[in-house]
Amino acid sequence: MSSDGYGSISRDESETAALIAPTTADGDAKGSGVCSRRNLILGTLLAILVVVIGGRAIFRNSSNSSSKTSFQISPIDDMGMLSVQRNDDALPSSVWGNHLHQEGHPLPTNSWYLNLVSHRAAYKPDDQTRVYTVPYIIDTASPYPGMEGLRVHWPIVQASDRTVQMVDDYKNVLCLGAEGFVGSDSDDTGIDGSYKVKDGPLSPLGVGLEWGDSTMSTNIIRGMPYASMEYNNTAVPTIYSYNGLSSDIQIDRDSPFEPETSEQPKVVCGENVVSVERHLHLHIEGSDFTWMVFFSKPVKVSCTTPNGETNPLLQDFKLSVLENDDEDEESSSLVIRVALMNQCTTGHSTIQEHCMEKNAQPDQEGYERLLKAHAHVLPNSPTIDFEYSTTSDVNDNDDVAKIHIDWDATSTLDSSEELLMFGLPHHLESLSASGESNTTDFCVNSFHGHTCLVASSKWTLEESLGAPLSFLAPRPPKADLVPVIAEYLSDDILFQLADNTLRGASDTYFSGKLLARLARVLVIATELDSLAEASSAEDVRDYYGDATTEMLEDSIAAASKVNLPSSEKFDAALDQLTKAVTVWLKSDAEAPYIYDESWGGLINCGCIYVGKGDRGHCNNTFPDCPALASVNEDFGNGYYNDHHYHYGYHVYAAAVVAKLDPSWGREHFDEVLLYIRDFANPSEDDEFFPQYRQKDWFLGSSWASGIVSAENSPHGRNEESSSEAISAYEGVTLFGSAMVDAFEEVFHDNQRSLASKLETALLIRDSGQLLAASEIHATNRYWHIWSSDTHNSTYPPEYQQPVVGMLYDTMATFQTWFSSWAVVSYGIQLIPLTPVAETRDDIDWATELYPKYEKACADTGDFCEDNGWSILQAGLLATTGNYTDAVKQAMAVPEEVFATDGGLGNSMSNTIWYIATRKNPE
Numbered sequence: 001m002s003s004d005g006y007g008s009i010s011r012d013e014s015e016t017a018a019l020i021a022p023t024t025a026d027g028d029a030k031g032s033g034v035c036s037r038r039n040l041i042l043g044t045l046l047a048i049l050v051v052v053i054g055g056r057a058i059f060r061n062s063s064n065s066s067s068k069t070s071f072q073i074s075p076i077d078d079m080g081m082l083s084v085q086r087n088d089d090a091l092p093s094s095v096w097g098n099h100l101h102q103e104g105h106p107l108p109t110n111s112w113y114l115n116l117v118s119h120r121a122a123y124k125p126d127d128q129t130r131v132y133t134v135p136y137i138i139d140t141a142s143p144y145p146g147m148e149g150l151r152v153h154w155p156i157v158q159a160s161d162r163t164v165q166m167v168d169d170y171k172n173v174l175c176l177g178a179e180g181f182v183g184s185d186s187d188d189t190g191i192d193g194s195y196k197v198k199d200g201p202l203s204p205l206g207v208g209l210e211w212g213d214s215t216m217s218t219n220i221i222r223g224m225p226y227a228s229m230e231y232n233n234t235a236v237p238t239i240y241s242y243n244g245l246s247s248d249i250q251i252d253r254d255s256p257f258e259p260e261t262s263e264q265p266k267v268v269c270g271e272n273v274v275s276v277e278r279h280l281h282l283h284i285e286g287s288d289f290t291w292m293v294f295f296s297k298p299v300k301v302s303c304t305t306p307n308g309e310t311n312p313l314l315q316d317f318k319l320s321v322l323e324n325d326d327e328d329e330e331s332s333s334l335v336i337r338v339a340l341m342n343q344c345t346t347g348h349s350t351i352q353e354h355c356m357e358k359n360a361q362p363d364q365e366g367y368e369r370l371l372k373a374h375a376h377v378l379p380n381s382p383t384i385d386f387e388y389s390t391t392s393d394v395n396d397n398d399d400v401a402k403i404h405i406d407w408d409a410t411s412t413l414d415s416s417e418e419l420l421m422f423g424l425p426h427h428l429e430s431l432s433a434s435g436e437s438n439t440t441d442f443c444v445n446s447f448h449g450h451t452c453l454v455a456s457s458k459w460t461l462e463e464s465l466g467a468p469l470s471f472l473a474p475r476p477p478k479a480d481l482v483p484v485i486a487e488y489l490s491d492d493i494l495f496q497l498a499d500n501t502l503r504g505a506s507d508t509y510f511s512g513k514l515l516a517r518l519a520r521v522l523v524i525a526t527e528l529d530s531l532a533e534a535s536s537a538e539d540v541r542d543y544y545g546d547a548t549t550e551m552l553e554d555s556i557a558a559a560s561k562v563n564l565p566s567s568e569k570f571d572a573a574l575d576q577l578t579k580a581v582t583v584w585l586k587s588d589a590e591a592p593y594i595y596d597e598s599w600g601g602l603i604n605c606g607c608i609y610v611g612k613g614d615r616g617h618c619n620n621t622f623p624d625c626p627a628l629a630s631v632n633e634d635f636g637n638g639y640y641n642d643h644h645y646h647y648g649y650h651v652y653a654a655a656v657v658a659k660l661d662p663s664w665g666r667e668h669f670d671e672v673l674l675y676i677r678d679f680a681n682p683s684e685d686d687e688f689f690p691q692y693r694q695k696d697w698f699l700g701s702s703w704a705s706g707i708v709s710a711e712n713s714p715h716g717r718n719e720e721s722s723s724e725a726i727s728a729y730e731g732v733t734l735f736g737s738a739m740v741d742a743f744e745e746v747f748h749d750n751q752r753s754l755a756s757k758l759e760t761a762l763l764i765r766d767s768g769q770l771l772a773a774s775e776i777h778a779t780n781r782y783w784h785i786w787s788s789d790t791h792n793s794t795y796p797p798e799y800q801q802p803v804v805g806m807l808y809d810t811m812a813t814f815q816t817w818f819s820s821w822a823v824v825s826y827g828i829q830l831i832p833l834t835p836v837a838e839t840r841d842d843i844d845w846a847t848e849l850y851p852k853y854e855k856a857c858a859d860t861g862d863f864c865e866d867n868g869w870s871i872l873q874a875g876l877l878a879t880t881g882n883y884t885d886a887v888k889q890a891m892a893v894p895e896e897v898f899a900t901d902g903g904l905g906n907s908m909s910n911t912i913w914y915i916a917t918r919k920n921p922e
Contacts, residue, residue, distance in 0.1 A: 106600020149177015648728025
C-alpha cells in the first residue's frame with residue numbers, strides 16, 4: 001500500500017487495509033473487491049502485557065530506546081508547528097508565581113480551581129473568585145483592609161423546577177487568615193497581601209496558595225472537611241466573622257458542645273488573653289453556626305469587636321493569635337484548622353434551610369468527636385495514579401479500571417489516625433465495595449448528593465468499564481432495515497465535503513462534525529460489506545457482543561441481497577476523508593493549529609472568512625489570529641473552551657482513516673496524537689501538554705469552560721453537552737484501538753523502534769476507555785435525571801426536568817448557551833448518534849424523556865425539524881424500543897436538515913443504522 005501526500009490509498013497495491021472478510025481453510029480471504037478493503041474490527045491482538053502505574057504504561061519485553069517517545073516530542077522543535085506566546089487576558093495570571101517561568105511544566109486551563117488563579121483573583125479577589133471544594137465554598141476576598149486569607153462558606157442546596165444551585169449569605173462565612181498585609185499598590189509598609197500558587201508539582205485535586213513570601217500558606221483540596229492555614233512567625237493569625245458571638249467561646253472543651261456561658265478560662269473580647277491547648281468552639285450570631293477551631297500547638301488568643309457595636313445583633317468578631325504558648329516555638333510552624341460542626345445550633349438561623357431535617361447531623365456528638373480525633377491529619381498535594389484495563393474482548397462486560405488517590409497526608413502529631421475527607425456517593429459506593437477504606441455514617445447534603453466522611457489517607461476507586469468500545473454496535477442492523485440503510489448509503493457515500501473544509505478554512509467544531517459524518521458513512525458501508533461476504537454467523541460472531549445466531553444469520557442474508565456502494569465510490573469517499581483529516585494536521589491549513597507556549601496547548605488560529613459559500617477563504621494568516629484575540633471566535637477555542645468537543649470529532653475521523661488505512665495511521669500517528677495530548681493526555685510526564693486537561697477526577701465528569709470563565713462566573717467551571725464529551729473519549733479509544741492494530745501489523749520482536757509507538761497506542765486505547773466510562777457514569781449522575789429501582793436522582797425533587805442543560809460547579813440549570821427551547825437542552829445531551837450511546841442512554845431514562853422530548857419538539861413549531869433536533873427524537877424513540885415508529889420519524893426528515901446546526905454531523909444512513917441497532921427492551 002502506498003499513499004500520496006494526503007494518505008490516499010492506491011488500491012492495486014498488494015497491501016490492503018485490515019480485513020473483515022472471513023477466511024477459507026487455506027487462509028485466502030473470501031470475497032473480493034470492496035469487502036477485502038474494509039474491516040473495522042478483525043485483527044488478533046498480540047498478547048502484550050501492559051502494566052500502568054501513575055499514568056505511564058510500562059511495555060514489558062522491550063528495552064529503552066534512544067528515540068523520543070510520543071509524549072516527549074516537541075510540537076515546535078520536532079514537528080515544526082507554529083507557536084505563540086499569549087498576552088493580555090489570555091496570559092496566565094501572576095498568581096501562578098514561579099510556575100510561569102518553568103519550562104516543561106504546562107499549566108491547567110480547565111481545572112476546577114481556576115477561579116482562584118484568575119486575573120481577577122490576581123488584581124483583587126472578590127466573591128466571584130471562589131471554588132467549591134465540597135462541601136465548602138472557598139474564596140480569597142479580604143474581609144477588611146489588612147487581613148488576607150480564606151473566606152469559608154457553608155452553602156445550602158436550593159432547587160426549583162429548572163435550577164439547582166448552592167447559595168449562602170456571605171455574612172455567614174468564617175475568615176481564616178492573618179493581619180498585617182498591604183496591597184501591592186499601597187505605599188504603606190507591611191507584608192505583600194497578594195498570593196501565589198506554591199512551588200512544586202500541581203495536583204488535579206487541589207491547589208496550594210501562599211501569601212507574602214510564605215508568611216502563611218494553605219492547600220485547598222476537594223472534599224476537605226477542614227479549612228487549614230499554616231503560619232510562620234511574621235504574621236498575626238486571625239479568625240474573623242461578619243457576625244458576632246451568640247455564645248461564649250468554649251476553650252478545650254472535651255464534653256459535647258452546648259451553647260452556654262463558659263467556665264474559666266473565659267475570653268472577654270477587648271479585655272483579656274487566654275491560653276488554648278488544642279481547640280475552641282465559636283457559636284456565631286445570625287447564622288447559628290458553630291465552628292471548631294483547631295491549633296497544632298498551644299497558643300494565646302484574644303478577641304475584639306472591630307466595628308465597636310454594642311448591640312449583639314450588629315457586632316462582628318475577631319480572634320487573634322498573639323503568640324505561641326509552646327516552650328519550643330521554633331520546633332514547627334503553627335497550623336490552624338476550622339471546621340463547621342453544626343449549621344443549626346439552636347434553630348435560629350437567618351437562613352432556615354440550614355435547620356431542615358435533611359441538613360441535620362443525626363449524631364451531632366459523634367460528628368464532633370470525629371472532627372476532634374482527626375483534626376491533626378492534613379492533606380497536602382494529592383496525586384492520582386491509574387490502573388487501566390487492557391482487555392479488547394467485546395464480550396467482556398466485567399472489566400474495571402482503578403483510580404488510586406493518595407491524599408499526601410501528614411500529621412502535626414505523632415499519631416496513627418487516618419486522614420478525614422468527604423466522599424461523594426459514587427466514591428462511597430466504590431470504597432465500601434472494596435472494603436479498603438473506612439467510610440462513616442457522618443454525612444452532609446451537598447450539590448452532588450449525600451456526601452460522607454471517609455477516614456483513609458489513600459483511596460482506591462474502581463470504575464466499571466463495560467464492554468470495550470467498538471466502531472460497531474453490540475448487534476448488527478436489524479435485517480428488515482438493512483435494505484433501507486443500503487438505499488440511503490448509496491447517496492451518503494457521495495457526500496462531498498465543502499471545499500473550504502478540505503483547505504482547513506473553517507472553524508474546528510463544525511469541520512470536525514462534517515469529517516465524523518463521512519467517517520460514520522464509511523463505517524456503515526464497511527459493516528454491511530462484511531455481513532454480505534460472511535458465509536455464516538460464526539464468521540462475524542466475535543464482532544458483536546450481544547447478538548443471537550438467528551439475528552446474525554438474518555442480517556447476513558439481508559446484506560447479501562442489497563446493492564452496496566461500489567469500490568470506486570468507497571475509495572473516493574475514503575480518499576476525500578483522508579485528505580480532509582490530513583489537511584487539518586498541517587501548518588499550511590488556512591486556519592492552522594498553533595502551539596501555545598504560555599499554557600501548553602493546541603489552539604487554532606481562527607479564520608476571518610471572506611467570499612461566498614465554500615469557495616471563500618481565510619483573509620488572515622498567522623500571526624493574525626482572530627481566535628487568539630477574542631473568546632467569541634471559534635467557540636473560544638483559543639481560550640481552551642470545548643477542546644474535547646472540537647477535537648473529539650477530528651480524532652474519531654482519524655480513527656476511521658487509520659483503521660481502513662493502517663499505513664496512513666502509522667505515518668500520521670504523532671500528528672493525530674497532538675489532539676489527544678491536548679485534551680485527553682494520559683501522560684503525567686509530558687512537558688508540552690497537561691495531563692487530562694478537561695477531566696475532573698473527583699466528580700468523574702469533564703469541564704468545557706477554559707481560562708476566561710474564571711473571570712466572570714461565580715459558579716465556577718461549566719459543561720453543556722455531556723454526550724459530546726463522551727463521544728470525544730470514544731474517539732480517543734477507537735484511535736488507540738486502530739493504532740494498536742496498525743502497529744501490531746508490522747511489529748516484530750526485533751523492531752524496537754515500534755515498541756514505544758505500540759505502547760503509546762495501548763495506553764491511548766485503555767485510558768480512553770476509562771475516560772469514556774467515567775464520563776458516562778458521571779452523566780447519569782449529573783445530566784440525566786430519573787429515578788428507578790436501581791437509580792436515584794442526584795438532585796432534589798423540586799427539579800422537575802429529565803436533563804440538565806448546563807452544569808456548573810455549583811449550579812445545574814435547564815438551558816443552553818445558544819437556545820431557550822427545551823428541546824435543545826434535551827437534544828444537546830444526545831449528540832452524536834454513535835455506538836457508545838447505548839451505554840450512555842439508560843432505557844428507563846430514555847423512556848421518561850421521550851414524551852417530553854416529543855412535546856418540546858412540537859412546541860417549537862418548525863424550529864425542531866428545521867434545525868435537526870427531530871433526528872435525535874427518532875434516535876431516542878428507538879432507544880425506548882419503538883424502532884418501527886422511529887424509522888418513520890427519521891425518514892420524514894427532509895434531506896436539507898442534515899446540513900443544519902442540529903443535524904450537522906449526522907446522515908440518514910447513520911440515523912437509520914442507529915435505529916436498526918438499538919437493543920430491544922427486555
